[in-house]
Amino acid sequence: MSIRLRQVLLALGALAAIAMVALVLAVYLLLQPERFTRMLQNQARAAGLELNLASPASPTLFPRPGLHLDGITLTAAGANAPILLAARGQLALPWRTLLGGPTVISQLRIDSPRVDLGALQDWLASVPAQPANAPPSIPRIDTGVSISHGSLVHGNAVLLDNISLDAGRLLSGQPFPLSLSATAAGSPWQLHLSATPRIQGNTLQLNDISLRLSQDNAVTLALGGSAHWHGAADAWASLAGKLDQADGSQYDIELALTPADQDQPLLLALKLDGPDNHVDLRLPPLALAHWWSQLGDPQEPQLAVPPGSGEAAIEHIHAGSVDIEGFSMQAGDSVPAGAASAAAPPRSSRGP
Numbered sequence: 446m447s448i449r450l451r452q453v454l455l456a457l458g459a460l461a462a463i464a465m466v467a468l469v470l471a472v473y474l475l476l477q478p479e480r481f482t483r484m485l486q487n488q489a490r491a492a493g494l495e496l497n498l499a500s501p502a503s504p505t506l507f508p509r510p511g512l513h514l515d516g517i518t519l520t521a522a523g524a525n526a527p528i529l530l531a532a533r534g535q536l537a538l539p540w541r542t543l544l545g546g547p548t549v550i551s552q553l554r555i556d557s558p559r560v561d562l563g564a565l566q567d568w569l570a571s572v573p574a575q576p577a578n579a580p581p582s583i584p585r586i587d588t589g590v591s592i593s594h595g596s597l598v599h600g601n602a603v604l605l606d607n608i609s610l611d612a613g614r615l616l617s618g619q620p621f622p623l624s625l626s627a628t629a630a631g632s633p634w635q636l637h638l639s640a641t642p643r644i645q646g647n648t649l650q651l652n653d654i655s656l657r658l659s660q661d662n663a664v665t666l667a668l669g670g671s672a673h674w675h676g677a678a679d680a681w682a683s684l685a686g687k688l689d690q691a692d693g694s695q696y697d698i699e700l701a702l703t704p705a706d707q708d709q710p711l712l713l714a715l716k717l718d719g720p721d722n723h724v725d726l727r728l729p730p731l732a733l734a735h736w737w738s739q740l741g742d743p744q745e746p747q748l749a750v751p752p753g754s755g756e757a758a759i760e761h762i763h764a765g766s767v768d769i770e771g772f773s774m775q776a777g778d779s780v781p782a783g784a785a786s787a788a789a790p791p792r793s794s795r796g797p
Contacts, residue, residue, distance in 0.1 A: 521568035531558040678705035721760030
């Protein structure tokens with residue numbers, strides 16, 4: 446190799462090294478990892494949460510501009526048990542943000558998150574309730590969210606495993622898609638949901654709801670409809686569709702949510718009709734949730750009959766890990782007084 450060619454190659458190598466150093470510096474200056482880390486921590490702190498990273502965020506330009514986050518921990522302020530632990534995450538950023546535009550995250554990806562349901566419930570219980578007359582609002586989410594290899598636990602018990610979630614942007618007047626898959630009790634489940642949220646006056650509307658829930662091709666629930674919420678227990682919803690089983694059995698199913706008033710709590714009406722099966726129940730969801738939580742209370746386990754009224758006659762039905770055969774029941778026409786006391790203060794509206 447001639448001396449001149451060697452000098453040319455050395456010069457090109459030096460220029461390439463300088464270009465790489467300049468690119469790294471440019472990426473760091475453009476992305477400013479500390480700025481986005483502070484933004485995320487401030488947003489979490491505003492919600493009563495503390496966000497910590499195992500190491501400082503690292504920037505990247507390929508395949509798209511973004512930041513890598515390692516060792517994510519999300520804990521309620523003053524709590525010991527974290528709500529969320531994640532191995533890593535990535536923020537995808539639009540080019541306009543890098544070029545001096547507003548600080549916007551276009552997508553959030555989280556790998557191997559572990560969510561503790563108990564810690565999450567404790568944080569939610571500590572969040573101040575909105576005033577009863579506060580107008581409803583849509584929690585605007587400008588960021589698409591992608592989760593992979595996640596799990597939901599309660600203490601040492603794994604409730605859901607192999608969780609994968611993809612959700613779009615949540616904006617008023619725009620369709621919001623969500624896809625979720627997970628393993629529960631050894632069975633794989635898939636959920637596909639889409640709806641268009643909108644604020645109309647003092648009402649939060651969910652229009653064009655489409656819900657599809659399936660379990661390993663053994664059972665599929667498909668519902669469609671709409672829902673309105675005026676605040677507190679003033680909620681209304683109407684969903685109808687089909688429940689299909691692998692053996693070919695098909696059931697018509699209807700769900701109707703009616704708001705609380707002076708005489709009744711928030712009520713969920715469930716109707717199911719199909720081969721040898723008939724269900725017509727009216728359930729107060731707030732009291733039912735309270736009854737369910739008492740079942741798992743190690744201090745004061747409750748074995749009371751669940752609240753509600755109606756009738757059910759089930760010859761045989763199989764849904765996931767639940768197999769019901771030869772079951773019938775009939776409850777009184779009125780909802781127990783405890784159910785009414787669990788509902789929020791009544792509102793005047795009973796419809797959309």
